[in-house]
Amino acid sequence: MGQNQSEFHQLWPVPILISKLNQPQTLNDDLLALFYKHKRQYQKSPAKSYASDDDLIKVYQENRAIKQLTKFIMDGVFEISAKVNGEHWQRMSLADIKVNVTGLWFQITNDYIFHEVHVHGNCSWSGVYYVQSGDAVDQQKSAKLGFKNGITRFYGPHMEHMAGCHLDLGNVYLTHDKFDSVPEDGKLVIFPSYLKHMPFPYVGEKDRVIVSFHAGVSADKKMKMNYSFA
Numbered sequence: 001m002g003q004n005q006s007e008f009h010q011l012w013p014v015p016i017l018i019s020k021l022n023q024p025q026t027l028n029d030d031l032l033a034l035f036y037k038h039k040r041q042y043q044k045s046p047a048k049s050y051a052s053d054d055d056l057i058k059v060y061q062e063n064r065a066i067k068q069l070t071k072f073i074m075d076g077v078f079e080i081s082a083k084v085n086g087e088h089w090q091r092m093s094l095a096d097i098k099v100n101v102t103g104l105w106f107q108i109t110n111d112y113i114f115h116e117v118h119v120h121g122n123c124s125w126s127g128v129y130y131v132q133s134g135d136a137v138d139q140q141k142s143a144k145l146g147f148k149n150g151i152t153r154f155y156g157p158h159m160e161h162m163a164g165c166h167l168d169l170g171n172v173y174l175t176h177d178k179f180d181s182v183p184e185d186g187k188l189v190i191f192p193s194y195l196k197h198m199p200f201p202y203v204g205e206k207d208r209v210i211v212s213f214h215a216g217v218s219a220d221k222k223m224k225m226n227y228s229f230a
Contacts, residue, residue, distance in 0.1 A: 130183045
């Protein structure tokens with residue numbers, strides 16, 4: 001008798017790209033100066049925390065720092081898109097692949113400000129760039145929040161199905177349902193827009209300053225979906 005045959009498939013992984021800008025201090029200093037100037041001009045409340053509109057590329061289209069950051073983001077989006085879509089692009093005979101950053105905004109947070117769990121729409125990729133991590137990586141300065149101070153937490157797509165899930169040693173792998181990104185100056189994290197995530201509350205001597213974005217990818221011809229039964 002022949003041996004039994006089996007196949008193993010690890011299907012539907014979630015791609016995340018983490019990229020670190022080399023020597024980011026000059027860029028980050030320029031961004032901080034621009035963002036705090038913008039905050040002073042447009043903020044209507046006395047709160048320490050502030051979020052801009054998502055039109056920074058349009059408003060500051062001639063700003064060198066915004067241009068440099070946008071280029072870094074576009075390179076990252078192309079890298080992760082090519083990684084997961086390369087064979088599909090080749091099969092579709094696409095050329096002139098373009099990355100479009102459709103929204104770019106900054107957030108200044110402190111005093112335990114945070115956003116609840118959410119996803120982003122109208123784009124294929126989203127991301128966060130850490131301009132100033134502040135005290136987010138210093139547990140000693142945040143006795144109440146510890147390592148969770150200002151982190152960005154991503155939740156696995158299967159998490160919402162676990163409420164009634166039976167767990168034993170056969171599916172204990174399902175308990176690996178989150179990924180924490182610790183803020184670091186010059187760090188860029190790119191993730192699928194459908195992925196649930198949440199920036200945790202932050203408090204520190206310095207503000208936590210980040211840039212968020214939406215991005216899409218296009219080419220020289222439109223993508224067509226095949227809905228036939230062939």
